[in-house]
Amino acid sequence: MMNGEEFVPLSLTPMLIGIFAAIACALPGNFLLLRRQALIGDAISHVVLPGIVVAFLISGAITAWPMMLGAAGAAVVAVMLIEAIRRLGKIEPGAAMGVVFTTMFAGGVLLLEQTDTSTVHLDVEHALYGNLESLIWLDAVGWSSLLDPEALRHLPVELPRMALTLVGVCLFIALFWRALKISTFDEGFARTMGIRTNALGLGLVITAAVAAVAAFDAVGSIIVIAMFICPPAAARMMTNRLEGQIAWSVGFAMVSAVLGYVLAGYGPLWMGGSDAVSAAGMIATVSGVILAISAKFGPCRSRAGAPAGI
């Protein structure tokens, strides 16, 4: 379809970043889905905006680390606020979440409007659907650049950061695999075994937040929400085993990222257009199509459990 000279600088890095982001979100998404906390991802991705704006106001520049810290701080504040409102006001969790994330998002938008951000690239649209297409690797000349240390130094910083996040997420899940599995399916039993379920739950949410923030930086919030929910939900229709579900969800996340990117980048060209459409939106759309197919035909889609004949 395309030779290395074009593919490596223009498409390889966005594609890899998309894949890493998708997997990093889908992995914790599996547990959130099973714990009925699927919408935490939605809430986190909304509150990241005020965090980033505040970080920008304090540091005065669009640099990676203050932004990440600000976003992560906002996520933690949001989780604590939700919990506080839920307990203090005796309000059901869904409504408490709705109150907190809309308010924080509104605060973020207001701050953004009040600040002069004309000199920097920071606006609501960017926060919503990112700019995956712009993460290109201009120093590459072809496949051989992958071995060229000089060119490698100019990789977009998002790529190593996303890869690092993915490794971190994998480590968390691998380290706490047994405890996570038990506490997800039977919290009471986990507690009798001496697993600190509250701390573990918070750890999971923080891991999800870290993944969301890192992915958000690269690809925008809409992909984050989609990847938290759609691949795990689709995987849930395919199997009854947690191991299998996670494997399927990783697969689905990868397919969504690759197919979505290709369709967004080249689809319009095939249709006779000239410009690409939003890759983030397309990735979310593809993951939705995958979910629809698996919800219609997946072997374990019904609530009764195992398919007939097993």
Added chain:
Amino acid sequence: MLLDALLLQLGYNATLVAIGAALLGTAAGITGTFLFLRKRALVSDAVSHATLPGVCIAFLLMAAFGADGRNLAGLLLGSAVSAGIGLWCMNWLTRNTRLAEDAAIGAVLSVFFGFGIVLLTVIQILGVGRQAGLEGFLLGSTAGMLYSDALVIAGGGALSLLMILLTRRPMTLVAFDPEYAAARGLPVERIDMLMMGLVMAVTVVGLKIVGLILIVALLIIPAVTARFWTERSDHVVLLAGLFGGLASYVGAALSASAPNLPTGPIIVLVSFGFFALSLFLAPNRGVLAAVMRHMRFQRRVHLRQGLLALAQGQAIYESLTLRLLRRAGLVRADGVATERGKARASKALRDERRWEIVRGDMAHEAAAALYDGLRDIETVLTQDQIVEIDRRIGGPREVLS
């Protein structure tokens, strides 16, 4: 400036926006109450995000047929259709698959929104021109509102209010107890659909003012706020309407009074202000009330235990207890009981003994269940019963000093 805005003195456009927002906020608050009582508050999030593809498709269609792509009624119609499809998908996922409702909400929300963004970029690429208005639907924009737009919004708000007025009884019943409603022969599913239809209507009408990301707040926050103030569902509905309408009106006025104050976020922040006030100040359910209740209870326990200690001639070291006893004039500054203190203490000890007998006697089982260490025995037993118990204890004896 702000006063001018609140009194609708800032010109024609601002007045239109403020009135439209107030109507919308009222309708949203009331509709949201049913949703909140049904414990499905976040469904509105899915509905609102699912409107985006419809807006884009309607724009593309209208532009393709040579009409003005920004015709508000057409765009709202498109958004209603796509919100309906989103709602249907969500219901289908929860009913026919093993996914829980929250996962279905998230899936519909993200996929529809993602697809909408793809369509937005398509519109940009096609360069149909004048698409700038569409981004306004994300966060709402009231700057260039036309008279016809305001009419559409006001009409939609009024129509939703009328629908709610007509169907409030069955909706309340379903929100509280769907099983009972079904047993009464009410078509629960159709009423649920009606509820969702109203949510959809409010969302669609609110797109222009508040934007699709923040309209959820108008549906959730007033209802939660109102819930703090009352335990009666009809009052919650009314209060939610009031809070929603007021917040929207004040928010719209505020945003008109200065530049760089986007309407949607301001409205949301004003409603959150009402929420925060209610969370702390509401009687009964508020945080302040709970703290005061707790402190009152603490004082009663300390006083009671102090009196019992006095009666048994034990020294009291605990400072709060001493302070309370002294303030009530029951002990002197050196910790020795006054006459009144001695009387109250012996009464407390006698009551304790009476309770002991009550709790040991099966005949008083119902009264014994009310024992919590603080309740006065006179409030649960008649004078005759107390005399009978006293007879069993024996006559009053001298208090040890």
